[in-house]
Amino acid sequence: MTRDFVGYGAEPPHAQWPGEARVAVNFVINFEEGSELSYPAGDAVSETGLIESASTDAGNRRDLAAESMFEYGSRVGWWRLHRIFTGFNLPVTLFACARALEANPPAAAAIAATDWDICGHGYRWIKHYELDESAERDQIARAVALIRQTTGKPTEGWYCRYAPSENTRNLVALHGGFLYDSDAYNDELPYWVRVSDTPHLVCDAIFDSGVQIGLKRALTTKLDLVDATEGLKEGVLNDVGSITEATRPGWEPAACPSRQRETLAPEEPAQGTRVSGPRLREQICRRSR
Numbered sequence: 112m113t114r115d116f117v118g119y120g121a122e123p124p125h126a127q128w129p130g131e132a133r134v135a136v137n138f139v140i141n142f143e144e145g146s147e148l149s150y151p152a153g154d155a156v157s158e159t160g161l162i163e164s165a166s167t168d169a170g171n172r173r174d175l176a177a178e179s180m181f182e183y184g185s186r187v188g189w190w191r192l193h194r195i196f197t198g199f200n201l202p203v204t205l206f207a208c209a210r211a212l213e214a215n216p217p218a219a220a221a222i223a224a225t226d227w228d229i230c231g232h233g234y235r236w237i238k239h240y241e242l243d244e245s246a247e248r249d250q251i252a253r254a255v256a257l258i259r260q261t262t263g264k265p266t267e268g269w270y271c272r273y274a275p276s277e278n279t280r281n282l283v284a285l286h287g288g289f290l291y292d293s294d295a296y297n298d299e300l301p302y303w304v305r306v307s308d309t310p311h312l313v314c315d316a317i318f319d320s321g322v323q324i325g326l327k328r329a330l331t332t333k334l335d336l337v338d339a340t341e342g343l344k345e346g347v348l349n350d351v352g353s354i355t356e357a358t359r360p361g362w363e364p365a366a367c368p369s370r371q372r373e374t375l376a377p378e379e380p381a382q383g384t385r386v387s388g389p390r391l392r393e394q395i396c397r398r399s400r
Contacts, residue, residue: 112277118298126300139230140192142207144185145214146235149178158236185215193221206232206270206293209257219261229258230268230293239271244278251286268293270316280304284311 128135147158150173157174158181196203205222207229212219222229233239234254239247255266268291269283275294283292284306291301291312301314 112280115297118302119300123300138196138201138203140189140196140203140205141232142189142205142211142218143232143236144181144189144211146208146210146233147181148237149173149181151178152235185211185218189215189218193218197225203227204268205229207258208232208236209234209254209261211236212261213257216261223262223264228267229262229264230270231255231258231266231289232270233272236272238273239279240274240276242276244276244282247276247278248282248286251282255286255288267291268314270294280311281306284309 270293
C-alpha cells in the first residue's frame with residue numbers, strides 16, 4: 112500500500128450535505144460481544160481489550176470477569192443504545208461482528224427491523240493483520256454470509272479491529288458488494304483510491320472528532336447523546352461512536368485516559384436531514400472521483 116501525505120491538500124471539497132445542512136453526523140454502534148477471544152470459543156485465551164479493569168487472565172484459565180463485562184454489553188448496553196436511537200428516530204451504522212449477531216438473536220431481530228446499515232467488523236473481533244491472505248479472505252466471506260443470515264441485511268462497509276492487514280482492502284474489493292471500507296484514520300472526509308484499477312471508497316473511522324463515546328465515557332442517557340454532539344465540526348463527516356460493553360454509567364476502560372474534547376460553538380443551530388450512513392458517504396464523494 113502506497114502512503115499518501117497530501118490528500119485533499121489546502122482546498123478540500125465542499126461537502127454539500129443534503130438539505131444544505133452545515134454538519135453531518137454518522138452515529139456508530141460497535142456490536143462485538145460474543146465474538147471476542149474467550150475460552151468457550153476455543154481460543155485458550157481471554158479478551159483483554161475494552162474491559163473495565165486489568166485482566167486477571169494468567170494464560171491458562173478463563174477470565175470470568177472479562178466474559179461477564181462483555182455480556183453486559185449484549186444484555187444491557189445494546190438495548191440502552193437501541194432505546195436511545197430509536198427514540199430519537201436516528202439512523203445508525205453498526206460496526207457489527209457476525210458471531211456477535213449470531214450469539215444474540217433478539218438483538219439481530221431488532222436490527223433487522225430498523226433501517227440501520229451494517230459495516231462488517233469481522234466474522235469475529237480479532238486482529239486481521241495477524242491473518243494470512245487465505246484466512247482473511249475466508250473470514251470476510253463468512254462474516255458477510257452470517258450477517259445476511261442473522262439480520263437479512265447486506266454488509267455495506269468493512270472495518271477491521273484496530274488495523275487492517277496489507278491484503279484487507281484488496282480482499283474487500285475483490286469480494287464485491289461493499290460500498291466502502293473504514294480502515295483508515297488519515298482524513299476527515301471520505302476519499303477515493305484505486306484497487307486493482309477500480310475506484311474504491313474510503314470513509315475514515317474518525318476518533319479525533321471530539322465525540323467518540325465509549326473510549327472516553329459512557330453514553331447512557333438521551334442527555335449524554337445531546338452532550339456528545341458539542342464537539343461536532345462543520346464541513347467534515349463526524350462519527351459519534353459508542354461501544355455496547357462501554358455503556359455502564361461511569362465506565363472508563365483501564366489504562367485509557369480521557370482526551371481533551373474539542374468543541375465548536377456554531378453561530379446558529381445546524382439544520383438536519385435524516386440520511387443513512389452509506390448515502391451520506393456517497394454524497395460527499397460524487398465530486399471527488
